[in-house]
Amino acid sequence: MAENFWEELGTKFKTAYEEAEKKRKADFAMIKNLPGILSYLKDLQGEELLLLLDQARKIKKRKNPKFPEINGDFYNTFDLLNAEEKAIVLRVREFMNTEVAPIVDDYWMRGEFPFHIVEKFKALNICGLTYSKDLGGQERSNLLEGMIGQEIARVDVSTCTFFGVHSGLAMNSIYLCGSEEQKKTFIPEMIKMNKIGAFALTEPEVGSAASMGLKTTCKRQGDTWVINGEKKWIGNATFADYIIVWAKDVEDHQVKGFIVDRVTAGLETEKIEDKMALRIVQNALIRLKDVKVPEERRLQNANTFKDTARVLKTTRAGVAWQAVGCARGAYEHTLKYTMDRRQFGRPISGFQMTQDLLSQMLSQLTAMQTLVSRLSQMQDEGLMSDEQASLAKVFCTVGCRAITSMSRELMGANGILISNKVARFLGDAEALYSYEGTKQINSLVVGRAITGQSAFT
Template sequence: MQAGLFSFDQRVAPADAHEALRTTAASHPFSLPMPNDLATADIDRDVLARLSEKADVDQLLGALSDLDEDELDRLADGARPQKPQRPSPTPPVNADVYEVFEGLTDAQEATRETVRSFMQAEVEPVANDMWEDGTFPKDLIPKAGALFDEVVGRDAYTFPSDDPIRTNLISFEMSRVEPSFCTFWGVHTLLSMGSVALFGSEAQKERFLEPMAAFDMIGSWALTEPDHGSDVSQGLATTARREGDTWVLDGAKKWAGNATFADVTVVWARDEADGCIKGFLVEQERPGYHVEQIGGKIAKRGVENGLIELDGVELPEANRLPGVSHFGDVSAQLATCRASVAWEAAGLATGAYEKALAYCNERTQFGKPTSSFQMVQDKLVTMLGKVTALQTFVMQLGRLEAGAGAIGNERSSLAKVWACDTMREVVSIARGIMGGNGILLDHDVARLFADAEGVYSYEGSREMNALIVGRAITGQSAFV
């Protein structure tokens, strides 16, 4: 464009400017469509003069002739052609942004990695089938035994664990992938084997604990009853009466994990003679012992919970756990297991966050991944903050337990209350962020969302655990 092509001594009216550009374009060998919106623009003589010094009119008009009307409209409005935005590379999913687990010992890290690999290779492929079918895959039991040998060791097993962080990392990693498998493992290794390790005689440890450590004998554990849950310490209705060297058990139990296929179940009953609670090792084939699987669950469907009936079940004195004299003994064991549930809640929440983030990175709506939307990112950040807090919380819980050699009821109950509350918040956001697909097993979060309700409910209700902590911090008992 040469200087003086347009001779404007003053600002030109919009209509005149439009006509001038139209005339110039018509005389050019290229056909240049003129948008109607250009008539609304004021053209300044100085601007045109500067432009004519820097641009070749033939080249400029040639380029303009290739633009469609919408692009010319944008140019007339002062807009520049939009440049295509290159999508940012998706970073790997990382749920440990504060490097909470960076300080693990070599043994702890090895356990964590081994369990994570096992869960991804062996359990995750069948996790949704477990949930859909409502059964536990028995073919995983020998594989679980091999895993136990690797990460715990038959001869190294102790209860409570010598390294609670290492032991609870197992619960964390299992629940991160499949909470029902975590319950199978916890009932067998912590509750059932733990009872024999804590309260059993040397003969019982040889008879029961050794094959249980090999997973050749699977254990269950039965305290809760159909009519007694939170008040079980006072209202235990299952009875045991001694007749010579024989004990006779009558009553019913509910929610016993693994009970349908367990070889032995630890049953807690009240001694009719002294009113104290005692523990018994009940083999599955005992006459009068009957187990029925509980159906209709919406959570932990891969766990085979049993409704147990005991109708005059006779046991020798050799099957009574001699180390138990009152409910306080059982309560000490439950404190350790309750702390493990807090780790389970943290693992489940971590898994839900990871699954939701991966889904949002892949799910495309309106031509973009949903993870690029502001509201979605806000929810992801909220989840990550809660997950980070959970991880930090349980790691400190593990340090305290390792330092003291045990964990008190107040600390384990606080962990159960807070961890499960926070877990529920995370899984709720994860389920919602995925829209309708959030209720499908295909994407895993639906299963974690439902299973969280099981974690929230067992090892003491939220209300009872809150009252335990409340009594500790106020000195006042609010129990009925």
């Protein structure tokens, strides 16, 4: 113990001596050059001296600049909300910054879900905002709901996906396709988040072909339906109370939806472990073997895949907002990094190539924000079409990939560290790019609308 003490003390003395010697030599060099400097200054004319002083001030400002506030909302889309709506968004921002941001990297690395935040989520009262008040909703705008999605994803896309699967896919399935009795039975408790939902459409061998190719089947036997098959990539499924299962009726070959309790006999969930994106989201492989569901749990207004598509249209718009939030989080973290990172004696934010990339990122982000803001306005007016939702999903997820890639580029090797945030956004952007309809499928939806010809096979 004593030997270590004297060794550490000796090291500190040596370091202090070396630093003092270095400073002494620098001071001596400056004093030695002082006559030459003074002689040079003496020969300068007034304007030349002023120019020299101006250059010196610029160099000082470059080395120690005063940075403006970081703001990823360059066109002030936040101002489209009224004062009450802004207060709700700011409350969500505070929650994400204080409750989620400090823990998200750790949970993301471990691939675990922070269940303790669900109780705190309840207190935000942001679930089912657009629903009617008689069901526990608030009858607020889709624009507000989109802004909230952006705010959540700005900190963590996994948390936003958990919330979107529950409040968007699962709840919307009941809201849009359920009977009035089913809505009154299930939605109020889901709005309170006392019951959590999941949405099971995708299968191990069926993704984009879900409209025609579902292999999970349902067969009616009296007042009971028997479901058999498998589902994959089902978010929240390992812990959800209700799973909305979509299956093809063996009699009429049409897609139907069911509200299934996760603990139903014959239903098994297996967590998918080896993911590079959305690691906090508890995606599962679901096996259904002779799962019996009563007729009263069949979504009474879901009789074909067109009804399923109504749900997907609204959530597709939500994923576009998620992509905006992911891109905004990456941009803002990167901008802050360039202000802190110093090379050649000054912040890299002052370098031309850095500013060029930052401008590219911001222009793409701003285009995405203005697009989804208008999309939500049309949704509030009842004018949003399938192809408009698909275009937003395509444009925003492609832009999100581009922005997160540029973020990693600007950070150099530090960009692959989870602690610097951008690597997490980069990985999560890949999931956003694929779910709720791939870029290619959504492009075909848009192509069909603008050409009048279907390229689907």
